[in-house]
Amino acid sequence: MRIKLWSILAAVLLLTSCALRSTGEADSGATAETSDTQPNTEAPTPESTATEADVTRSLSFLGCGDNIIYYGTYRDAASQAIPGGRTYNFAPIYDNVRSMISAADIAFINQETPVSQSHAPNSYPDFNSPVDLTYDLTDAGFDIINLANNHMLDKGALGLKESYENWKARGVTVTGCHEEQENGKYITYYDKNDIRIAFLSYTYGTNLGSDPAEYGLYASYLKYADLEGEITEARENADFVIVSVHWGQEGSLTPSEEQKNYAKKMADWGADVILGHHPHVLQPIEEIKRPDGGTTLCVYSLGNFVHEQDRYINAVGGMITFEITKVGDQRAAWSNVDFTPTVCHYPRSFYGNKVYLLKDYTEELASQHAVRTYYNNTMSLTALQELVTSTIDSKYLTNYLK
Secondary structure, eight states, X not given: OHHHHHHHHHHHHHHHHHHHHHHHHHHHHHHHHHHXXXXXXXXXXXXXXXXXXXXXXXXXXXXXXXXXXXXXXXXHHHHTOOTTSOSOOOGGGGTTTHHHXXXXXXXXXXXXXXXXXXXXXXXXTSOBOOTHHHHXXXXXXXXEEEOOSTTTTTTHHHHHHHHHHHHHHXXXXXXXXXXXXXXXXXXXXXXXXXXXXXXXXXXXXOSSOOOGGGGTEEXXXXXXXXXXXXXXXXXXXXXXXXXXXXXXXXXXXXOOHHHHHHHHHHHHHTOSEEEEESSSSEEEEEEEEOTTSOEEEEEEEEBEEEOOOSSHHHHEEEEEEEEEEEETTSOOEEEEEEEEEEEEEOBTTOOSOEEEEGGGOXXXXXXXXXXXXXXXXXXXXXXHHHHHXXXXXXXXXXHHHO
16 A cells, blocks of 8 residues: 555656646747847847947058050060960069059059050050950959040040950959940949949040040040039949049149149049049149048059150159048048059160069169160169159158168
8 A cells, every 4th residue: 555655656746747847848938939029138248249330341452553555565565475375465564563463452553555456556646555455454453444544545436445345354343434324424333342432534635536425435524514423423322432533744743733623622522532644754642631521632643654755754653552441331531551653664675674663673774774765865763763752752652761
């Protein structure tokens, strides 16, 4: 009888335990389900306190001036063609600067000469470059190719159409030449690292009056009537605005009053950076205060990158670099500006042309430069160095001077 009583008690305890365990699981599930719709009262972890306002995004930018392909340059490129490869090999020209260009998140260059397959290569005054250039320049690391300059219509509307198509075929972004758009605004948007950059490009004019509209293209001319609306719209729809402008007086080491007036207006309307070219020499870098409290970085002229012009002041160009940073939903801003001077070296034979960093250039190379043969001209390393330091403020030459 005692054995039966203990057996009954044991069974009751077992059933009770199972019932309690079953109830606990049900309660737990109900609690978890309810917690999805209730506020979390636990102390937040450091990860959960991060908001969009704390996120910092950044990218590096590099810009170069005039890439002008003269006769000696494409003849040299033909002599360096790789057997079984393309007819022209321009790659060696950029060997000394390739690593710096490719290291930038975005690299920009003003391509001064058309690249049209319907026309033979030609030099001054109506340029046309071999299409092979498009491969070597993009392989060097350039992402943004500007076509808005006075030589863009040297081979007429067809030449511009083919140039536009050839560059687009390389997968790069083209500025300064656009397919017709209904709204009349010709702004190129470029997204990188969650930062939207608006590019606008203008030229003071073109050497030939051919109308690219017959091929559905539009060339961007420098007009006050267009600038305000386009820069304002770009600022409203992008985090950062870069204006490329072909302007100024050839051979002048100082910006004209017209350049300064345009720069002030561009800054007032919201340009963050202005990249100037066309004078074929260096001009100063300036910071222009804006009504909104910001500051516009203006490089009046980046000088020549590749060329064969006849004065030592034409031989020097450079690469402007800066960081673009955006914190949270604030507008992006530039910082860490630096200018790296370059020398386009072309010896008397015009074979072995190459871009050098000025800090790596030598007096021996200067003595071999073809400029020495023009009009009894002279050229020295010292003269090149003095030209740079007298034109560009030392605060932008940190890496060069150290």
